[in-house]
Amino acid sequence: MSSHHHNHHHHEHAAVDSMTGKKLFLTIILNFIITAAQIVGGILSNSLALISDALHNLSDGVAVLLAWIAYRLGKKPGTPRQTFGFRRSEILAAFINSVALIAVSAYLIVEAAQRFTDATPVNGGIMLWMGIIGLVANVFSVLLLQKDKGSNINVRAAYLHLLGDALTSLAVIIGAVVIEMWQIYWIDPLVTVVISVYILYHTIGLLKESTSVLMQFTPSEVDLVEAKKKLETLPEINNVHHLHSWALSEGSLYFEAHVNLQNDLPTSETLNVRHDIEELLHHEYGIEHVTLQFEYNSHHHPGILVDGNGCC
Known part of the structure; x- marks a missing residue:
């Protein structure tokens, strides 16, 4: 799939x-x-x-x-x-x-x-x-x-x-x-x-x-809690928050997140990080479309998974 x-x-x-x-x-x-x-x-x-x-x-x-x-x-x-x-x-x-x-x-x-x-x-x-x-x-x-x-x-x-x-x-x-x-x-x-x-x-x-x-529910093949943990094991990443994943149509999966980096990298150097993230998401969940927002030192509770009130 x-x-x-x-x-x-x-x-x-x-x-x-x-x-x-x-x-x-x-x-x-x-x-x-x-x-x-x-x-x-x-x-x-x-x-x-x-x-x-x-x-x-x-x-x-x-x-x-x-x-x-x-x-x-x-x-x-x-x-x-x-x-x-x-x-x-x-x-x-x-x-x-x-x-x-x-x-x-x-x-x-x-x-x-x-x-x-x-x-x-x-x-x-x-x-x-x-x-x-x-x-x-x-x-x-x-x-x-x-x-x-x-x-x-x-x-x-x-x-x-x-x-x-x-x-x-x-x-x-x-x-x-x-x-x-x-x-x-x-x-x-x-x-x-x-x-x-x-x-x-x-x-x-x-x-x-x-x-x-x-309703834009997270597709059944994607586990966001697990995805967050896996992404946060990458060396350049401090934490990942505001995660969303949804399907446009059957089998066409999208993912978006805010990525808080360990170091204040120039934009050109975030390319490698982005590539690693895309590889991981593609390999683990078959996600094809990834949109990321890179941040440094952003003041988010590292445990936050999705924005808005409620979950996690």
Whole structure:
């Protein structure tokens, strides 16, 4: 996840560019077609499970669409107004997508709960065929992205989503077979709940991840308390304070700090110190962007980690 991830960054964009871009786009179209078919099928067959599967497919279509748009936006260069370009658009997209999905899943669970009490008859035949269409399309999409899943977080996410979709379509198929053979209609809301809980489980992780980036939390791979200790072992450094580390987008890590030097060095001599600090941070945490403020004899409590009140 660290430096090595970053060095591939430029090639990966070129690679994602031509081939994966087209594949992602094809996946989006497929997902939207399945969604439409399953919603119509769900209404005709009176199957809530089909509608939940459709919404799952829709969410994935949207996730892949957002990935595709974010990826296109991510390549736009920065401007004096948008100095980071649009690199965070995918994080914002993931956040919006996860909030919407959690709402949909919760709604479906409530609907399903009401279905358990009144067993409305469900047409298992329509349900079965729609489940099969969903399964085939998802398996096809999974195979389409199989080769590229390592190239980029969004492609990987799309791949995992589609894999999950194939499983939910399988659940719909099994439910349909049970309904056809034994007319056990409560299987339909049961499958709905299983799919919804599955969506919730995955989405909460996505929500936490995207929120922590948007809130500028310290990335999980960086330990600031440890970083402070390690930097302070360098001979030229007296203490390091006001440390901040954050991620611009997945895998693009930033670090800033005030460095209080042992000796009053001329600016030209701070270059070596800066180089040592950058090496250490890059090697230990995969941090690529370092901003430092050198000080001498600055009157800070050496124990201070971050500015503002509160911590440490």
